[in-house]
Amino acid sequence: MSKPLAVIFDCDGVILQSNRLKSDAFGEVLEGYDPQQVADFVGWHKATGGVSRFHKFARFFRDIRGAQDWEALTEAACAGFGMRVFEGLKRCETIPGFEAFVAGLRSRDMPLAVNTGGAEDEVREVFAARGFAQDFAHIFGSPNTKKHNMQKLCDLGLAVSGAAYLGDSELDFKLAQMFDLQFFYIAHESEWHEGAAVTRAAGGTVVPDLHALIHLNIA
DSSP: OOOOSOEEEOSBTTTBSOHHHHHHHHHHHTBTBOHHHHHHHHHHHHHSTTOOHHHHHHIIIIIISOOTTHHHHHHHHHHHHHHHHHHHHHHSOBOTTHHHHHHHHHHTTOOEEEEEEEEHHHHHHHHHHHTOGGGOSEEEEETSOHHHHHHHHHHTTSSOTTOEEEEOSHHHHHHHHHTTOEEEEEOTTOSOTTHHHHHHHTTOEEESSSHHHHHHTOO
């Protein structure tokens, strides 16, 4: 395994133990709608990590419900979702090993960045409140897509061939392939159940949490 020139992190399930928090919030925001539609939607959400909340709620109201006022419903749902998850993101546990792993990378002056499907302003505020923001050269999120943000990191010289990308979703895996990054599947609370098998088959690395990466000494 070659030493990466930079390390790029997803957020939910890779830095913060927030996957379940967000999955629960999707269901709570849609309480009162057809229970089977909501259950199917939440299941789809779990299988499509890294996609912004706006696009997900738009799918529910526009494509599943066929609502004429889907844009207004989507905006309201996004606001309700944000209110539910924001405080939780400030309190939830980090993925085991996160602090020690980042400290080790920082001690080697390794460039670090975040590429998340979460709302960019929200993630930056949470990271500032928790004291993480100064560890990352860039923190990118929605409304831009993760592909768009990865291209920005490429232009900035971080998402270069051989850089490491730590993720837990199929989208993360596909982006790593697209940008020729070393992919590390963080299994701790991933909702992509095929992730370990798919990652191994493609030659990526599967680890239970970030403690394991300290031992791998990727930097």
